Amino acid sequence: MTARGIRTDGDAEDLDVEEVLALVNDNNAHRSPSDPLPAPVPQRPETPREPDPGNPDRHHRATPWPDARETAARAARSATRSARRAPVSVPLDVALGLTLAEPLTALTDLPSFDTSAMDGWAVAGPGPWAVREEGVLAGHAEPEPLTDGEAVRIATGARIPLDTTAVLRSEHGRTDAKGQLHAGREIQHGQDIRPRGQECRNGDQLLAVGTLVTPAVLGLASAAGYDTLTAVPRPRVEVLVLGDELLTEGLPHDGLIRDALGPMLPPWLRALGAEVTAVRRLGDDAKALHKALTKSEADLIVTTGGTAAGPVDHVHPTLKRIGAELLVDGVKVRPGHPMLLARTKEHQHLVGLPGNPLAAVSGLLTLAEPMLRTLAARPAPEAYTMPLKEAAHGHPYDTRLIPVVLRGDHAVPLHYQGPAMLRGMAAADAVAVVPPGGARAGQEAELLDLPWASAGIEVCFT
Ligand SMILES: Nc1nc2c(c(=O)[nH]1)N[C@H]1C(S)=C(S)[C@@H](COP(=O)(O)OP(=O)(O)OC[C@H]3O[C@@H](n4cnc5c(N)ncnc54)[C@H](O)[C@@H]3O)O[C@H]1N2
Numbered sequence: 001m002t003a004r005g006i007r008t009d010g011d012a013e014d015l016d017v018e019e020v021l022a023l024v025n026d027n028n029a030h031r032s033p034s035d036p037l038p039a040p041v042p043q044r045p046e047t048p049r050e051p052d053p054g055n056p057d058r059h060h061r062a063t064p065w066p067d068a069r070e071t072a073a074r075a076a077r078s079a080t081r082s083a084r085r086a087p088v089s090v091p092l093d094v095a096l097g098l099t100l101a102e103p104l105t106a107l108t109d110l111p112s113f114d115t116s117a118m119d120g121w122a123v124a125g126p127g128p129w130a131v132r133e134e135g136v137l138a139g140h141a142e143p144e145p146l147t148d149g150e151a152v153r154i155a156t157g158a159r160i161p162l163d164t165t166a167v168l169r170s171e172h173g174r175t176d177a178k179g180q181l182h183a184g185r186e187i188q189h190g191q192d193i194r195p196r197g198q199e200c201r202n203g204d205q206l207l208a209v210g211t212l213v214t215p216a217v218l219g220l221a222s223a224a225g226y227d228t229l230t231a232v233p234r235p236r237v238e239v240l241v242l243g244d245e246l247l248t249e250g251l252p253h254d255g256l257i258r259d260a261l262g263p264m265l266p267p268w269l270r271a272l273g274a275e276v277t278a279v280r281r282l283g284d285d286a287k288a289l290h291k292a293l294t295k296s297e298a299d300l301i302v303t304t305g306g307t308a309a310g311p312v313d314h315v316h317p318t319l320k321r322i323g324a325e326l327l328v329d330g331v332k333v334r335p336g337h338p339m340l341l342a343r344t345k346e347h348q349h350l351v352g353l354p355g356n357p358l359a360a361v362s363g364l365l366t367l368a369e370p371m372l373r374t375l376a377a378r379p380a381p382e383a384y385t386m387p388l389k390e391a392a393h394g395h396p397y398d399t400r401l402i403p404v405v406l407r408g409d410h411a412v413p414l415h416y417q418g419p420a421m422l423r424g425m426a427a428a429d430a431v432a433v434v435p436p437g438g439a440r441a442g443q444e445a446e447l448l449d450l451p452w453a454s455a456g457i458e459v460c461f462t
């Protein structure tokens with residue numbers, strides 16, 4: 001979804017997204033907005049490390065998986081603080097998936113008048129009742145008051161006439177030959193009348209700052225009189241797909257392969273709260289990458305491929321050339337260990353996803369998710385675990401992320417989970433976090449939800 005219709009609201013400018021973030025993160029002590037800036041990558045290893053003949057220097061700087069996620073969230077907090085991103089006022093139809101930057105306060109009583117909860121008759125006093133000729137429908141102006149012994153046909157949602165004592169449901173009343181209405185059962189005073197203000201009074205707080213705008217929130221906001229909502233803007237994300245070998249259509253041929261990430265990343269990033277402003281295919285062209293990085297005004301740049309040390313892996317050299325600060329340079333996670341996070345400008349970061357498609361997913365879950373969630377002021381998901389149905393093979397030193405399906409009260413690891421494969425992930429309900437050394441059958445494993453399998457907010461394929 002784009003930011004169609006988004007404008008900056010004059011009143012909202014006084015507010016601060018960081019305050020929203022602080023409220024959202026209230027329950028999460030380690031996410032205090034007063035955290036220091038993320039530390040640059042340490043130059044010395046802090047933990048014993050696996051020898052990596054491919055690239056020992058880079059692996060020794062690799063960040064443990066939980067620390068990498070925390071670093072990404074902290075970097076986003078510092079960017080939010082320094083950029084002072086102002087909340088925006090958006091029409092309801094583009095607010096889905098945003099976070100409220102102002103409490104939702106009722107602009108009216110709900111219901112806003114005494115209303116009938118059922119189709120039937122509004123009656124006054126004890127029966128039988130004489131039935132008025134003209135009935136009352138929803139949307140009609142205020143009807144004439146009733147007098148004792150009088151009834152009027154009424155529709156669900158219609159205004160209750162003054163001095164009505166109850167509503168008699170159509171299925172509980174009958175009219176005799178003289179047109180008198182009789183109740184088939186005893187009726188209670190006030191029965192089937194929804195009194196004005198039953199749900200809320202004008203000025204009541206309905207939802208707090210930091211609430212995610214779901215379809216139900218849109219419904220409530222509309223019912224409560226809102227045309228626009230004041231919300232945290234979506235972080236703007238630009239995707240740069242690197243690689244000369246990539247085709248955008250047809251079958252693979254002559255060593256060329258189809259681009260799996262160009263189609264996958266934009267909807268996934270949107271599901272994580274981003275507004276994807278551009279997807280650029282740059283090939284393996286260092287100049288084009290340099291130009292794209294220096295020109296970008298996005299809050300977050302996501303690159304794919306080129307993170308390793310091959311002859312056309314331009315990400316590291318280009319980051320160095322523009323003077324970017326590497327906050328994470330490799331993560332102790334499989335797949336995806338060459339992933340990286342850099343601060344490219346004061347308010348801008350770059351997540352470098354490895355080119356192998358499942359390794360790219362690992363980078364999304366490890367670095368992009370905490371960063372976007374924090375920029376969008378979304379609450380951190382509740383951590384949860386489930387026992388594994390089968391043993392999961394682990395890496396001796398690194399965390400392993402594996403796609404699983406949830407069956408009953410177990411997580412079942414899926415096959416086809418190699419770094420270059422999406423076959424397992426495409427069938428997955430969640431991703432299991434397997435600690436270094438692996439996990440036994442029956443062992444509890446932390447699970448990461450996939451955005452379409454949990455909230456499902458803004459997985460819009462438009
Ligand atoms: N000497 C070493 N080589 C490699 C290491 C290492 O540590 N030392 N790490 C390996 C690991 S692990 C990964 S993951 C990859 C990461 O590589 P890059 O980020 O540089 O990615 P590329 O080399 O550009 O591509 C890797 C692989 O993925 C394919 N690819 C790239 N983009 C796409 C796309 N959009 N859609 C589908 N497939 C894509 C590409 O063709 C390659 O097959 O490095 C290892 N090497």
Ligand code: MOO
Binds near residue numbers: 336337358
């Ligand atoms: O990080 Mo790589 O994904 O192990 O292939």
